[in-house]
Amino acid sequence: MARDGAAGEEAPVVSPTGDPEDRAVEAALRPKNLDDFVGQQRVRRQLSLVLEASRLRGRTADHVLLSGPPGLGKTTLAMIIAAEMNAPLRISSGPAIQHAGDLAAILSSLTDGEVLFLDEIHRMSRPAEEMLYMAMEDFRVDIIVGKGPGATAIPLDLPPFTLVGATTRAGLLPGxxxxxxxxxxxxxxxxxxxxxxxxxxxxxLMDMKVNSAAFSEVAGRSRGTPRIANRLLRRVRDWALVHGVDLIDARCAGAALDMYEVDAKGLDRLDRAVLTALITKFNGGPVGLSTLAIAVGEEPETVETVAEPYLVREGMLGRTPRGRIATRAAWDHLGLVMPANVAAAMPEDLFTVLPEGNGPEDNLAEDNSGITEWANTEG
Structure with missing residues (x-):
């Protein structure tokens, strides 16, 4: 299993976030230009036009914001932008820039035409964001020297550069x-x-012998995410190496991924545990997030950020004003029959999108018996 950023914690093999091992392997597998980049046809065409126009004008490219779920290629596209513009690339991240001085140090060391990539840009501190406004628009920053009434702003001109920002939560970026x-x-x-x-x-690139059926098998379990697909392919390679298999077919790929508990729909152990708890312990729901997390032995944040997004996208789990609920697709996937009374109680607005982190289910209180009830939120 891959490890996540926290020491000693195991990350699911289908987690879209990358660990150091993933990043090292991905560096060798990443395409170097837009022609080799697979998928994202619309973004590729638009970005190609932006870069080509910049080259014809002999100027740096416009600043680029890339948004979307993790593992889809935002970092790869940033590297391609730098390569296409024949410019050096500087990589940093929003969490690493907690003070305006941190950003000023990075900006002041940029060279003419350099590409600055800021991953998770929405997590940058507010003072740094405000400094970035002027840097992006006027290629200038004001360095504050001193404190209080005696503070002085020293303007610092910056060379033209291209900022590439990546975010998984574009809604958190200020207008x-x-x-x-x-x-x-x-x-x-x-x-x-x-x-x-x-x-x-x-x-x-990994010198593997794989037939078409095996590619389909792995792709079907990859949650629509290239990072997960490449990770699963490496696990299949390991399985084939240990079992002495030269040509990997669908049976080998399926056996390898079954061993890692990734089923035909791409659900892993945690996903199935969430659905099983919803159905067997709470009769399909609705149930509050905290209660559900306790039932599967995980932290609420883990259930909400790791398991829930894919289950909602696959139509197996719904978020309702009263909590999480298992849909008919979840019952079918687990080979269970949904009782008629549960089907009749299924809300029509099951997939109504609730504000992230601010849904009514976040105001649910749990009594001592573990039954989820509405909390009084007046005042």
Missing amino acids: PLRDRFGFTGHLEFYSTEELELVLRRSAM
């Missing part, structure tokens, strides 16, 4: 920052056919 990007591209989940192309290229 003034979004408006300063000349191009905004939203990355979508990949189709199975596109993932097969990604896997074919990766298998060739």
Whole structure:
């Protein structure tokens, strides 16, 4: 199993976030130009036009904002932008920039035409964001020297540069920052056919012998995410190496992924545990997030950020004003029959999108018996 950022914690093999091992392997598998980049046809065409126009004008490219779920290629596109513009690339992240001085140090060391990539840009501190406004628009920052009434602002001119920002939560970016990007591209989940192309290229680079059926098997369990697809392909490679298999077919790929508890729909142990708890312990729900997390032995944040997004996207779990609920698709996937009374009680607005982190289910209180009830939120 891959490890996540926290020491000693195991991350699911289908987690879209990357660990150091993933990043090292991905560096070798990443395409170097837009022609080799698979998928995201709309973003690729638009970005290609932006870069080509910048080259014809002999100027740096407009600032670029890339948004979308993790693992879809935002970092890869930032590297491609730098390569296409024949410019050096500087990489940092929003969490690493907690003070305006941190950003000023990075900006003041940029060279003419350099590409600055800021991952998770929405997590940058507010003072740094405000400094970035002027840097993006006027290529200038004001360095404050001293404190209080005696403080002095020293203007510092910056060389023209291209900022590439990446975010998994574009809604958290303030409007003034979004408006300063000349191009905004939203990355979508990949189709199975596109993932097969990604896997074919990766298998060739890793010198693997895989037939078409095996590519389809792995792609179908990859949650529409290239990072997960490449990770699963490496696990299949390990399985084949240990079992002495030269040509990997669908049976081998399926056996390898079954061993890692990734089923035909791409659900892993945690996903199935969430659905099983919802159905067997709470009769399909609704149930509050905290109660559900306790039932599966995980933290509420883990259930909400790791398992829930994919289950909602696959139509197996719904978020309602009274809590989480298992849909008919979840019952069917687990091979269970939904009782008639549960089906009749299924709300019509099951998939109404609730504000993230601010849904009514976040105001649920649990009494001592573990039964979820509405909390009084007046006042």
